[in-house]
């Protein structure tokens with residue numbers, strides 16, 4: 001079997017600060033940003049210093065605690081009112097990943113349900129943020145294990161294509177889709193990963209490739225446009241991606257480019273899996289039509305590094321996510337097991 005390192009934790013609580021791996025500087029520079037204020041945490045999420053649906057949920061939870069520390073009152077009502085303002089600040093950072101809103105709601109619920117003093121509430125908020133982080137790490141290990149049970153049985157060593165980054169950097173650690181890939185590697189079930197570079201922010205080329213190299217997992221980086229060709233050439237046995245928001249019927253919002261991967265996978269009868277924690281499922285949304293799709297600054301399209309690659313006069317469109325219809329998804333792998341999209345309702349209130 002194969003050993004892995006997988007000690008990549010993008011968010012660390014240490015000495016009354018949050019330490020974030022600066023994911024905008026990887027893979028060329030491993031640097032850590034120290035966050036002590038809720039405003040700085042909001043900025044870190046918006047600028048993608050920390051990114052990845054579960055990871056921004058964990059980051060937002062600590063952002064709520066940092067915001068609570070900034071509230072200087074011992075009056076419960078006043079404290080809760082100001083904590084709502086911190087929640088709004090963090091909710092305005094990125095609209096698609098439901099994990100962010102789930103984590104903020106859980107922190108607010110904790111505060112409202114706590115009957116102690118303001119100081120006692122603050123202490124419980126820290127514990128809740130730490131619980132959210134630990135639970136997500138354990139969830140990723142469970143997703144990794146559950147993913148093994150649905151991977152194709154042949155060939156024994158699989159060639160798995162993935163999109164964007166869904167590893168330790170995108171979660172509390174270990175990863176969702178990349179967590180399944182790690183588990184396959186540890187079990188001797190993986191031959192190679194094909195990582196879409198994932199324009200425009202290049203999370204695949206920069207982050208997934210970096211995580212695979214850290215764990216000595218064979219990885220081939222391809223441009224997004226090559227995925228269909230690789231499938232047509234018979235180079236891919238399965239596709240596994242993450243998710244930012246899954247509607248109740250299984251429609252899934254994920255990094256832009258996921259939908260086209262699903263269409264081509266269907267065309268070539270290649271199983272297409274989504275790996276995500278229950279905190280990514282939005283049971284209040286009946287289908288994917290209402291999932292808010294973040295549109296980011298066009299500079300991400302027309303500038304690569306410091307080089308402008310497009311002429312003056314061109315227009316730009318930069319949606320950060322797209323929605324894959326449930327009928328294109330073979331199974332959704334969660335910490336509770338793998339489910340057909342049509343069976344997601346079995347997971348409600350689990």
Ligand SMILES: CSC[C@H]1O[C@H](OP(=O)(O)O)[C@H](O)[C@@H]1O
Pocket residue numbers: 051052053054163164165166167170171175176177203241242243244254255256320
């Ligand atoms: C563990 S799934 C992470 C999910 O989030 C990513 O988006 P972003 O890099 O913009 O935060 C991408 O959609 C991944 O699939």
